[in-house]
Amino acid sequence: MNKLKQLLVLFGGLFLFAGCSFPGLASNSSEDTIAITGGITTESQILGSLVAGMIEHYTDKETTIINNLGTTNITHQAMLRGDADIASARYTGTDLTTTLLLEPTKDPQEALEIVTKEFKERYNQVWFPSYGFDNTYVFLVRKDTAEKYGLKKVSDLKDIANELVVGADRAWMTREGDGYDGFKEAYGFEFSSILPMQIGLVYDAVDAHRMDVVLGYSTDGRIASYDLVMLEDDLQFFPPYDASPVVSQKVLDDTPGLEDAIKRLAGTIDTTKMQELNYESDNNLVEPSIVAERFLEEHHYFEEDAQ
Template sequence: MRYRWISSMILIVITALLVAGCGGGGNVVKIGHQATSEQTIIAQMLKQLIEANSDIKTELVGGLGGTPVVLKAMQNNDIQISAIRYVGTDLTSSLGLKEFSKDPQEAFDLVKNGVAEKFDQLWFPSYGFDNTYIFTVRKDVAEKYNLHKISDLAAHAKEMNMASDAPWLERTNDGYPAFKKEYGFEFGKTTPMDIGLVYKAVDKGDVDIVLAYSTDSRLKEYNLVTLEDDKHFFPPYGASPVVRNDTLKQYPQLEELINKLTGKIDTPTMTALNYQADIEKLDPAEIAKKFLVEQGLIKQ
């Protein structure tokens, strides 16, 4: 009996040590991000900002798929922070809404409240940029037709060949059919094209105008001009970090730290940061560090 008691005690001690080892690396928070340069750079910013200003250790979990994959990882507690979630994407994907206000503040409030209620996660204020759909043209085309906003296209659209990804041309609520009704004109020709090819196509003059993404580095690479969505047709895609509420309770200093990035990164800045990663091939960690140092958020 004495030997059995000793064996049991040894087993308990070993188990306790194993448990301590598993949880122990101390304060470790996992930051999840998708595989894009944009998401990777922002995840690096969060990691470096948190670790430089607290004793919290972080781990990056990269290469995640779309928003449903990120959301599932958050729900399973495989990650505690989403580096970037986009307002319009979560409204339609995570919350399953088919219609919602396109006013940026109203859409933000809707997604913040919906994600809090349904998933117990805090949607932070925007970093300051939107990664939304935009129409873009070459600089010479913009100058020729005096184009600044989408409404300026009305008098010239019939002469233009517009390229876009195929799904957008067919989507009813936020695609081409709805766009024609909202703006009251249509293009002379539409060409379905992979989103990765549209930038080169418009640069070469194969098409006159393309539907692109507002923070894509190729806008800067090809020196393209973007047109203001003056009727606010496209849903807002403001970019924000999202954190589990139980994580914020465990590490209350996280909220103040993450909020240091609120409004610090506008759309041209994010485009330029993406350019550094995609075109100049700089390390996202170094891009993030340089930005944080310049903003006075971490020391060199």
């Protein structure tokens, strides 16, 4: 993966609302270089590097990874404008409700079929099969908090909602469908003190007792590292969030071998493995690109007969 170039780009939503293109991104995608969105989370950056590694080994293209695009909407706009060719981590439940503005479904296969069909028809983008894991939202508490209040499921928070300081993903707080408004309607209560946060900061915040409850991602390695308790979504509010790469049809048409290279990653990473990869980066401080490279080498993806 010696050709792999990591490009760190910090953006606010201003460019989207102003109708402007993303400065500097357009030049990163060319006939010889494929631009991949890595995202703001460790997970999305690892997946971005996995996709890049496969592309550089199995095609004649080089890659550029655009990290730190902070929301699904920003990533989506980058793809629509042609500033990016591949989104390495798109999640069925998120795009179903926030991008397509459709009703959520509890059926993972139905969700996958809908986003696959709609992304092709609306955006001429190909939604690939899942990597093999579902990264759903999950409410997390420390063990002492769980024991103090007898917490096992989300509904258990209702009677103590006014006593808790809660931290939640900033994007989740305002989005339609599976966001906070939908949560309040489904569960019938709201928190008196809930603070919007960058998703990557919530784990440290609850571990350091700055928060009582946080909303995190189920595949984050810090759940095990901090010995946090996951509360069961007993009303099944959150839809499936199976992770997949999404690729523009144009770059698929222009790049022989690209489709097969990306499909090699389908169904190969389950939830436990994704937690392990995230933990390696977040806890052991290994760069996401190195975590990805080790995974590909250890699982023989760089061998011509690898499946």
